[in-house]
Amino acid sequence: MGNCVICGTSVDGPICSSHEQDVLFEFEGNHPQQLSVGRYYKGTVDGFADFGVFIDVGKNVTGLLHKSELNQRLESIDWNSGDTVFIQVLGVRDNGNVDLGSSIRQSEREFRGKLIQNAENTYLPDESETERTEQSDSEQSSQQSRTEANETKEQEESEAPEPSPTTDGSGNAVGSATVSEHKEPLERVPIDSLSDRVGERVRIEGEIVGASQTSGPTVFELRDETAVVDCAAFKEAGVRAYPEVDTGDVVRLVGEVELRNNELQVETEQLDALSDEEEDAVVTRLAEALENEARPADVDLLAEDSVVSAIHDDITDAAGAIRRAVIESRPVIVRHNASAEGYVAGAALERAVLPLVREEHARSDAQYHYFDRRPLEDGLYDMQDATKDATNMLDNRERHDEKLPLFVLVDAGSTVESGDGLDLLDIYGAPHVVIDTQYPDDDVAETAEVVVNSHLGDSDEDVAAGVLGANVAAHINDDVREDVSHLPAVSYWEDTPSEYVELATEAGYDEDHVTALREAVALEAYYQSYEDKRELITDLLFEHAKRDLAEHVSEQFRTKLENELDTAEPNLSVRGANGVTFTVLDTDAYTHRFDFPSTAVLLDALHRHDITGRPGGQNVTLGLADDEIHIRSDVGVNVRDIEDEVRERAPNAGIVAVGTRDGKFEFLRGEREAALDAVIESVSEHLN
Structure with missing residues (x-):
């Protein structure tokens, strides 16, 4: 007998069954069947395949970490062959194949101890060979004793006579327990x-x-x-x-x-x-307690803003839905646009929800199980995203009896491109909330529990995603109001409303620092486009002590963007049609692909900075890619409104409108010039 290295309970060996998953095991065995399912092991990356990562668990056993077990795309994982990683053994098949799962913990210090496991026993790293042998003998002896005791107990129970029921004063049977065995029932405690x-x-x-x-x-x-x-x-x-x-x-x-x-x-x-x-x-x-607790406090908006005031009730309802999910132990999955604005809004919600999760659950790692934040490309929740989410949630329900999550779509989810994905969630009964700034298509968000979108209020003016995200966050958890008050200003690239500038200043964020934050988050949003890591974004947006971090990253943003603008400027072409000036950039030919800035960020900067000295009147910037035309305009051209006209002008181009205001057109590569001409003619007519 020994004592558990974590809780000290008397146990055969160094760890009790309750804490096997709290320690790290180093495997020194020589056969897959010697591994213990459920334990976490130290491993070494052996190689990569299209379907996953091969990891050596010890020197003589290799397992597969399938890509479906990763919380990010396989191609974006930053492991190299030979790297030390930490994984969980999910199963060992009869043919010796080992199925592995990923671990949130990726350093030894995150585990509560370390043990060595060989072919025969488990022991502390500093135990001598004699101690290990004695322990193995003790375990075998104890196991034999338990087996014999169980067999004796089973035999005694099978031979024991049936207990006679006791009777009341009239001779009626009332049960098998004697009066002396009766225990007073315990009172329920909260x-x-x-x-x-x-x-x-x-x-x-x-x-x-x-x-x-x-x-x-x-x-x-x-x-x-x-x-x-x-x-x-x-x-x-x-x-x-x-x-x-x-x-x-x-x-x-x-x-x-x-x-x-x-x-x-x-x-x-x-x-x-x-x-x-x-x-x-x-x-x-x-139900009564849940309703009372989930109802947000009666709090004010972060600032006087008529656009946001028009949807104040929706903000309150969204906050209530998210609070209810936390209280119900339903995971909250925030899916936000992989842009600076999307990250700011998503981080605001994260800031508000995590303390509530920690309060609700006793487990120290609950915040990793009940909240996740994952970026979306182009602000679209398509079938690829929904299929991955549905697969994960169904797997968690099957393996862990986990409730279906509440999905919160941030700066996404209001256009038809997200419709099929949201319908898939609805088929399975997974609730979702939409918090979006994009101009909505009709009926797309019908399946949502709540929709927060300024275009659905009394005012049709635009508002930044960070404004909505920060206001919902303050209603979810009023304790973080001061933490998130500067975030609306971080979301605006230009013309920041004065009320949000004032909020940021009061919180200690001057204009230069707000600009640095915006640029730094934009850069990291690009490099974290497939990631859901929290720490770096948290350090940037909320840690005053790490002010130098934002300055350093924003400097990289400016350098990379300015270099790309310098590359693009001599290669811009300017065309006029019906009094509208079009600045066209062939993004395939005259940008550095697969590096920052993205096409969206570059086009925003081109249109925002007016680097071509465009004349007055209507100005439109077009990004011409291999099979897409991206639009940026002064008034927000709705591509849905002109889709039919563009198709008529380029009938063989396979024109498809994506998004709504300042969206894009997809086309067949062989009809590139015809598609461009059709878009220019249709946009110019629409603006006149």
Whole structure:
């Protein structure tokens, strides 16, 4: 016998079953079947394939980390052959193939300890060979003793006579327990009081909001009207306890409150699903508490802004939907445009939601399980994005009994290009909220729980995505109001409304620093276009102490953008039609592809800075790519309005409008010049 290196519990070996997933294992065995499913191991990148990464787990065993297990695209992962990585063994097949999963923890210090596992036993790194041999012998002896004890108990139970029922005064049977064995029922206690009841035996009631099977116990997440707590139930190692209980069930649980590594956990003695009146009483209690807690505080907008005031109720409703998801233990997935504005708005929501997740869940890593932020290319939620999200959410529901997430579409989700993706979520019953600044197509957001879009209010004026994101964030969690008050100003490239300039100044962000933040986030948005990392964006937007970071990154932004503008300027062509001036850049021929700036950022800068000395009147900038024409205009040309005209002028070009105001046209590569002529003629007529 030994003691668990984490909790000190007496156990065979150095780790108890409850904490196997909290430590890092270094494998020194020689066969895949010696690996333990569920454990986290140190590995070495061996090579890459189209379908995943091969990783050596020790010297003699190689496993596959399939691309479906990664939280980013395979081509964007920054591992190289020979790199040390940390992975989880998901399964070992009969043919010896090892299935691996990714780990959030990617350094040894993030684990709570380290153990060595060889072909025979598990031991601490500094144990001697003699100690390891003694431990192995002890484990075998203890296992044999447990086996013999279980066999004896089973035999005694099978030979024991049936207990006689006790009777009341009239001779009626009332049960098998004697009066001396009767225990007074425990009174129900709220989960938020468990920190004061460590070591006590308690009864709690609520809804199972998650269930996961570890290599040791089954861990149920139980939520009542006050909080959520992990409850460990053990049948035998790796075997599901209480298989009749599932996510969504309303239950009564009795167990002992323990503190494991400063995290509360209830060791389950009894778990019963409730029904009928008992279930109804708990459901009613939870619903009332949820409604009260999810309702945002009656707070003001960040600033007096008539455009935003027109949709204040929508902002409140969106905040309530997000708060409700957190309280329900429903993951919140923020999908935002991979632009500076999208990142600013997404980061504002992240700032507001993460503290609520940490308050709601006792697990220290809950913020990684119940909140995620992922960028979207071009501000479109297409079928590729939706399919990936649906696959992940269904996998998490199947493997971890996780609720379907609430998806929050930020600076995206209002045009028909997102319609099919949103319909896919709706088919599965996954709720979503849209917070967008793009001009909307009719009926696209019908399936959304809430839509926040200034174009749906009394005013049809444009507003920056950061304005909406920061206001929703302040309504989700009023404690972060001061943290996010400077973000609206960061979202504007020019003509920032004075009320938001004033907010930023009051928060300690002068004009130069706001500009540096905007430029730095724009650069990192490009390089993180397939990533969902939090730390760098958080440091840029919220850490005053890291002011030099923004200055450094923004300098790179300006250098790269100015170099590209210098390259583009001599290669611009200017055409006039019907009194409209068109500045055309062949982005395939005269830009450095696959590096910053993106086409969108470059065209925005070209149109914004008026570098060609264009005359007065209507001005339009066109980015001509291999099979696309991007539009930037002074008035926001809606490509939907002129799609039919462009098709008529270039009938063989396969014209397709994408987006709405200042969107783009896709065409067949062989009809490039015809498509360009058709767009110029149609836009010029539309503007006159």
